[in-house]
Each structure stands twice: as C-alpha cells, then as structure tokens.
Amino acid sequence: xxxxxxxxxxxxxxxxxLEVSGGxxxxxxxxxxxxxxxxxxxxxxxxxxxxxxEAPGRVGASWQNPYFSFHRQTVLEELEEVAGDRGYAAEVxxxxxxxxxxxxxxxTLSMGQARLLSILLATLWGPELVVVDEPTSGLGPGxxxxxxxxxxxxxxxxxxxxxxxxxxxxxxxxxxxxxxGRVVLDLPSLEAFxxxxxxxxxxPRPLAVExxxxxxxxxxxxxx
Amino acid sequence: MASIVMEGVYxxxxxxxxWALEDVNLRLPWxxxxxxxxxxxxxxxxxxxxxxxxxVYGGEVRGRISLGGRPVLVPQNFDAFIxxxxxxxxxxxxxxxxGLDPGEIDARLHTISRALGIEGLLxxxxxxxxxxxxxRVAIASALxxxxxxxxxxxxxxxxxxxxxxxxxDAVTMLGVKAVIVAxxxxxxxxGWPSHLVYMEEGRIRYTGPPxxxxxxxxxxxxxxxxxxxxARVAEAxxxxx
Numbered sequence: 001x002x003x004x005x006x007x008x009x010x011x012x013x014x015x016x017x018l019e020v021s022g023g024x025x026x027x028x029x030x031x032x033x034x035x036x037x038x039x040x041x042x043x044x045x046x047x048x049x050x051x052x053x054e055a056p057g058r059v060g061a062s063w064q065n066p067y068f069s070f071h072r073q074t075v076l077e078e079l080e081e082v083a084g085d086r087g088y089a090a091e092v093x094x095x096x097x098x099x100x101x102x103x104x105x106x107x108t109l110s111m112g113q114a115r116l117l118s119i120l121l122a123t124l125w126g127p128e129l130v131v132v133d134e135p136t137s138g139l140g141p142g143x144x145x146x147x148x149x150x151x152x153x154x155x156x157x158x159x160x161x162x163x164x165x166x167x168x169x170x171x172x173x174x175x176x177x178x179x180x181g182r183v184v185l186d187l188p189s190l191e192a193f194x195x196x197x198x199x200x201x202x203x204p205r206p207l208a209v210e211x212x213x214x215x216x217x218x219x220x221x222x223x224x
Numbered sequence: 225m226a227s228i229v230m231e232g233v234y235x236x237x238x239x240x241x242x243w244a245l246e247d248v249n250l251r252l253p254w255x256x257x258x259x260x261x262x263x264x265x266x267x268x269x270x271x272x273x274x275x276x277x278x279x280v281y282g283g284e285v286r287g288r289i290s291l292g293g294r295p296v297l298v299p300q301n302f303d304a305f306i307x308x309x310x311x312x313x314x315x316x317x318x319x320x321x322x323g324l325d326p327g328e329i330d331a332r333l334h335t336i337s338r339a340l341g342i343e344g345l346l347x348x349x350x351x352x353x354x355x356x357x358x359x360r361v362a363i364a365s366a367l368x369x370x371x372x373x374x375x376x377x378x379x380x381x382x383x384x385x386x387x388x389x390x391x392x393d394a395v396t397m398l399g400v401k402a403v404i405v406a407x408x409x410x411x412x413x414x415g416w417p418s419h420l421v422y423m424e425e426g427r428i429r430y431t432g433p434p435x436x437x438x439x440x441x442x443x444x445x446x447x448x449x450x451x452x453x454x455a456r457v458a459e460a461x462x463x464x465x
Contacts, residue, residue, distance in 0.1 A: 030384045031356025032345075064355050111300075112263060134355070137381045138300065140263025140408060141443060163356070163384040166411070170465070202386045207411040207447060207454065211464070214455035221465035222458050224442040 001056050001128040001157050003042065008051035011037045014181040015051070020129075020159060024151065026172035026189070027161040028203070033178040035161035036064065039131045042159060060127035064134050066118035070106035075117060078106055083124045092120060096146060112143030119147065123154055132160040136167045145223065166206040169193050170221045177201060190218060225292050227373050227402035228252040228274050233287035235273045240283075244269040246426045248287070253419055256396070257404045258434065260444055261423035267406035270423065271297055271375045274404075293372025293401060300377045302362035311337070311353075311361045312346040318368040332368065339394035340364050341387065356382040363391065373402045385412040392416060410447035420448075 003020040012034040027035050040046040041053060043061045062069065072078045075098075079089035093099045098113065106117060115138065123130050135151065136144050148171050151158055162168055168175060168189070175192040177185035185197055192198050193209050205213075212219035228250065235245040245266055259267050272278040273285060275297040298305060308314040315336065319329045337343040340360050345353060350361065359382040366374060374395055383391055389412075395403050407413060422430035422440055430439055437445040442461060446454050458464055 030386055031360070031382070032354050036354055110263070134382070137355075138378070143263065163382075164409075165385065204385050204412050208465075210451035211455045211458050214451045215459060215464075219458075219464050222446065222454070222463050223465060224446055224458065224461055224463040 002054065003056065003129060003157075003159070004052075004054040005041065006052040008041055008048040008053060010041060010046055010048045010050075012181040013037055013041070013048075016041075016178075016181070016183055018176065018183065018186075020157060022157050023173040024158045024171055025160070025174045025176060026168035027159065027176050027178060028163065028165070028168060028198075029161075029178035030163075034181040035178055036133055037181075038178065039133050039159065039161055042129075042131055056128040058125075058127040058129070060122035060125065060130040062115070062118040062122040062130070062132045062135070064137070066111070066114040067107060069118040069121050070114075073105060074103050075106050075109070076102040078117065078121060079124065082121050089124075092124065096120075096150065110143075111138030112140055112146075115139060116143065116146060116150065119150060123150075123156060127156065129157045129159065130154065132158065134162055134164075135160050136162060136164045141223075165193075165203060166208060166221070169206050169208055177203075190220075194218060225254075226251045227254045227257075227292045228295075228404075229288075229290045229292075230274065231288040233273065233285070233289060235269060235278060235285050236283055237269075238282035238284075242426075244283075244426050245273060248426075248428055250421065250428055250431055252402065252404070252421070252431075254292070254402045255418040256392070256416055257402060257419045257421065258410070258413060258417035259404060259406045259421045259423065260408055260410060261429075262408060265423040266426040267408075267423055268300065268377055269426070270421075271377055271404065271406055275373075275375055291373065294370075295373040295375060296366045296369050296371040297375040298359075298362050298366045298377065298379070300381060302359050305362045306350055306358065306365060309349055309351075310347055311342055311350065311364065314350070314361060314365050315346075315368045318365055322369065336364050336367050336398060339398060340367075340391060354382075356384055356387075359383050360387075360391065363395070367395065367398055367400070371400060373404065374400045375404045375406070377406045378408075379405060380407055380409045380412065388412055389416070410444065414448055 005018045008016045029035050080086045083089045172189045175189050208219045208222050230248050230250040233248040236243045275295040277297050315333050417434045420434040
C-alpha cells in the first residue's frame with residue numbers, strides 16, 4: 001500500500017505533500033483547514049487543480065454524515081452486500097455487540113450506531129486504505145471506545161480527520177496538522193502529543209497528556 | 225430569579241412507552257450551565273423540553289416549566305437550522321423577521337460574525353462550508369434572534385476545541401444571559417461552567433457548582449479535575465491506558 005500526494009492544490013489546499021505507507025494517521029486542524037478536502041482528494045472524489053496523487057486502487061471511505069453510506073432496508077443487508085456473505089455479516093455485528101440491530105433500518109440508527117456501521121461498511125470488503133472523516137463526532141463515550149477498538153483492530157492503513165485530540169492520541173501512530181490548507185506538522189503521534197509544537201499551534205492538551213505529564217510517563221488514554 | 229425552573233416535569237416521545245424525562249426538578253441560575261451525562265441520559269430531551277422545541281416531536285409533557293427569558297436551541301442536526309444559501313443571507317433573513325431596521329441589521333451582522341470568527345465566510349455557499357463552519361453559522365443565526373437563553377446541543381461535535389472557548393466567550397459578550405451547553409466531552413470545557421447538571425436515565429442526578437464533584441461518576445468528574453488530582457485518581461483507580 002502506498003499513498004503519495006505531491007504538491008496538491010485544490011479548493012483550500014495549498015501545496016499539500018504527504019506520503020503514507022501504513023499505520024494509522026490522524027489529520028488534525030481547525031474548522032475549514034482542509035481536512036475533509038484532503039480526504040476527498042485521497043479517495044479520488046476531488047481531482048487536484050495542480051499536483052499529483054498516487055493512491056491505491058481499493059480505498060474505503062466513511063464520511064461525516066454516516067447516513068449517506070446507507071441504501072438498504074436493514075443493517076444486515078447493508079453488511080451482507082459489502083461482506084458478500086450473510087453469515088459473516090451477522091457474525092461481525094455480534095462481535096461488536098450490535099447483533100440486535102440486524103433487522104433495523106439503518107436510517108433509524110443513533111448517530112453512534114450509524115457511525116460504527118458506516119466504518120464497518122468502509123472496511124469489510126478488504127480495501128488497502130480506509131479514510132474516515134470525524135470518526136467520533138456525535139458519539140457517546142461507550143460508542144467512542146467501540147470505534148477506537150474497531151479502528152485499532154483493522155490492521156489496514158487508515159487516514160482519519162478529527163478534532164478529537166484524545167481519540168487521535170489513543171489510536172493514531174502519526175499526526176499530520178493542516179493549517180489553512182498547508183501541512184504545518186507531521187510527527188509520530190507520541191512525539192507530537194508529548195512535545196511542544198502541537199500546543200504552540202494552539203491545540204489544547206488532551207486529558208491523557210496532562211495526566212501523563214503529572215505522572216512523568218506516557219499515558220495514551222484515561223478511561224474510568 | 226432563575227433562568228429556567230422545572231417542577232415535576234415528565235416527558236415522553238410520541239409512540240414511546242417510557243418517560244424520556246422523569247420527575248425533573250431543576251432551578252437553573254443565569255450564567256454558564258453545563259448539562260452532562262452519557263448518550264441517552266436525556267440531555268438533548270431536557271433542552272428540547274425546556275426550550276419548547278419538544279412540541280415539534282409531539283409527545284406528552286407533564287409538570288411546570290417557567291423561563292426567565294427568551295430561549296433558542298441550536299440542535300445537534302444544526303443543518304436543519306440554516307435556511308438560506310449563504311451565512312449573510314441567513315443572518316439578514318433572521319433579523320428582518322424580527323423587524324430590525326437595515327442599519328441595525330448591518331451593525332449586528334458585523335458584531336456577531338466577527339465574534340464567531342465567520343466574517344470571512346459570509347458570502348460563501350453554505351454547502352461549501354465545512355461542518356464546523358456550518359455549526360458556527362447555526363450558532364450565529366441563533367444569536368441573531370437576540371435570545372436571553374442560548375442552548376447548544378453538543379457544540380463540540382464539530383466546532384474545534386481551539387475555537388470553543390472563543391465561541392462561548394463571544395456568546396456571553398453578545399448579551400446572552402444564560403448559556404446552556406449539553407456535552408459529554410468535558411475536558412476542553414473545564415473551568416467554563418458556573419453550574420453543572422448531571423443526568424442519568426432521564427433523571428437529574430446532580431445540580432450544583434462544578435467544583436463540588438463528589439457524587440459524580442468518575443468518568444465525568446475526572447475531566448473536570450485539575451491535572452494533578454486527575455493523575456492521582458486515574459492511577460489509583462487503574463484508568464490509565
């Protein structure tokens with residue numbers, strides 16, 4: 001798997017270069033900094049005005065509005081279509097503790113349930129790369145940890161955009177910060193969160209980092 | 225005088241057997257109020273019922289609700305809140321409906337958009353804005369109605385944590401007397417609330433000052449503690465990952 005963007009200009013993006021060969025990459029940035037635009041370029045939905053994009057052939061995507069991913073009568077049918085096998089689809093639902101949703105219409109799911117289903121749909125067909133826009137927005141704490149477990153367990157290359165710093169610290173190996181359409185920081189996750197540069201850009205310290213600093217060691221998540 | 229008083233309030237959605245709010249007795253002061261609780265605890269329903277928005281959903285309300293001023297609720301699905309194609313048209317439309325004169329509209333448009341940091345977006349198409357930008361436009365649109373009580377349902381869903389304090393400060397400066405925020409991401413709001421409400425299963429479990437965190441579940445309390453205290457507690461309880 002190799003993803004390569006070279007000097008990409010389109011909409012708000014101003015000369016973005018990025019190479020990803022694996023792992024879990026978090027794209028951070030303020031509202032309007034170009035996070036979603038970047039993901040759209042990676043998935044091929046948006047062609048750059050200038051620059052080059054080399055992306056793998058199979059890219060799965062879960063967008064900000066998860067309900068846009070759905071078009072079947074039931075949750076099980078959605079999954080079956082993507083996984084190719086009804087039994088397997090049912091197993092997957094069970095393994096995430098949402099087997100009872102199998103015969104519900106996907107359009108009646110809560111935001112958290114819809115988000116989880118949308119990410120499952122983006123990943124179950126074996127893509128080489130999965131992009132997820134705002135994986136935790138609209139999620140409660142329980143659903144949030146379900147999504148982090150899902151992303152951490154995929155083993156596929158993932159690029160996700162978020163402003164949930166605690167979530168990025170918990171699941172990402174690498175952090176890329178966009179500011180007004182430019183990459184201003186690109187560091188391994190722990191270096192970013194336990195260094196200074198991220199906070200010089202105005203990001204607030206996540207709870208886990210404050211706790212880690214108080215204890216003098218690396219803490220990636222706090223869940224009581 | 226309180227901003228909102230609820231006495232023996234019950235609410236159930238149409239077609240639902242159980243109460244979504246049960247025996248809610250609440251006296252909210254003016255100021256900065258944070259309503260928290262896990263998903264499904266009733267935060268959204270509380271704001272809907274208190275603001276009068278629950279009427280849209282039908283259902284059954286019991287008990288007594290009195291408001292000390294005019295409320296407006298910015299819902300989680302804030303896109304439904306924005307009616308016009310650009311932020312400028314949206315804000316002007318709202319203020320024209322209030323009968324403000326053009327000079328006043330112009331001045332208020334300027335003040336609100338600058339306070340919320342959307343002055344550069346005023347003539348963009350709403351559809352071309354990011355979710356966080358649209359959420360700020362929805363908040364601006366709510367402010368344009370000059371509410372006394374502004375209710376924000378999960379503002380941190382899209383507004384980035386760097387901007388949230390700016391947005392909340394701006395709201396207070398624009399003359400809103402009570403800001404009621406429903407959220408479960410509390411860490412970036414630490415230090416903001418003057419009053420805290422904690423809900424569980426449709427009931428109020430705590431209402432009072434945010435400092436007095438005893439009696440709150442640890443998952444909530446730890447986000448409101450000073451880093452040193454949070455570290456000690458997290459280590460003692462084995463919460464670290």
